[in-house]
Amino acid sequence: MKFGFSKLVGLMLLCAVGVSGCSKANSHASKTQSKVSTSKVAASSSHVKAASSAPKAISPADSTQGEIRTAEQRCAHSASGETSIYVDNLKAKHPVILHNRTQRSASVIKLFIMVTAFRQIKAGQLSLNQEVRVPKADRVGGTGELAQENVSQLTVSKLLTLMIRNSDNSATNVLIDRLGGINVINQEIKRLGCTQTQLQRKMLDYQALKAGKDNVTSAKDVGSLLVRLAQHRVLGAPYDAEMLQLMTNNANQSKLSALINKKATVYNKTGEFPDYGVQNDAAIVKKGSQTFVAVVLSQKGTQRKQISAMQQLGKQLYNINFREK
Template structure:
């Protein structure tokens, strides 16, 4: 399924990027009211891309403009507080105007596992695989990092069990076993392409340091993840019941230390994190729901300092909760 977009012309304020996440050496206050008279158009992925500090000054509906400016301010504060390269995507569910800052290709770490999960359920929907199918766990797929399966004396598990371990516990061994069972990197990348996620590539298995040394890492972008979560949340990815089952896996993610950490517990959160400390990577992609309203938020941060990145994500989650639900 390809993701479309509706074109809209808005006027944006031309402020430059801030600090270490900027391509410019100049800095400027994110709240500045200086405005540019040029027009801006959405990118091919349907989201509006802004530099840090830019503001919407459209003559369109005032509530929409006010909401977008609040989102932009929250994103700018997160980027400024993070270290390294930080990208952000935020959108209310079913909105035609998602807001992305610094959208670019970045290291995915374990958020790439969302796309592996999608391919598994695509094959289940096609009748090529079942959740109860038992899968042998080869010794070659046992790796360290996150998860406990590598240290357990377990020789086979069902596809359902492997998916639960991969998503809820980010188990790297379970992920490698599923990659093999699904047909390898090329098969999963074909599904990623079908989704229209042009920035996302699965180039190696988990903890394959030889591939890393050869310059092959898994990558994605906030817009690829954002539009995928938007479709999943709206049950437009694979349809019922497959989207619901994927959401249930994301619902009980064991890592709630980033975007969800300071969000009111009355909200329902579906998320997948990614960490790769060797490269200063801290990522989180989440759907946040309360009542009939929901929003998607994705943060990718690399080459940074872990505590600054996590603190910035926590504050972004808190600010967005207040923006959408207060």
């Protein structure tokens, strides 16, 4: 019995030592695994930091937007007075706008009168072939020749052509009356969402000017209208196409389109009022499947500097958007 008991005690001691050995081994393995995991986490963290510190690549769209911004700044610097600019190449998420503000519209306001006319044509209230009386009270000077012509009435189509292509002030005044007056046109401007645009007087109404009433707009308002027109989102087909057709072969190609009009199709409307140092141009420029919209409004400036700056901007935008050197 003593021998058996001694053997049993010895066996129990051996088992205790064995269990203790497994526990130490497991503890060692756990510590080793923990070190490996920590090392992996540190390496992963180092990789993330390295990746985040790497410079981000500039997308072609961002690069183009930057070039447009630089061209706009050069134009505004070269043109005297207060100059605001809007450019949209129709591919970027946002247009590039510089110094947007409410400014004297001059004849650029005639774009909104044109849209009002086609709104009424679409609604069946007016037709292009409809004859409209030309009263003496609406005959004024400035641009256009209707004031000197011996005619008593003209079609809506002819009046629109004179107003847009020739910037005829008399034809514009006749249309304002026929469309229902200044308030009706301002209602259309409001419908278009153009919050900085307002028709406050007829063409060459100097009494209204002396009373502080002038026609105003902004580069953003005009630019957004032209973008929608280029995309046929103003009144839809066929009305937008007819308005674009009116804007081709504009008599005044001395500004944005002066250095590019033989290379692309240009739809534009200029405005000028030298008495107040105003030179404006609003254009859609298309070549193949690519299109960009540019609007420059400049007031309180010097005509020579303003026009030269617009010419250079038009050329630079053409090269940037169509990638020509």
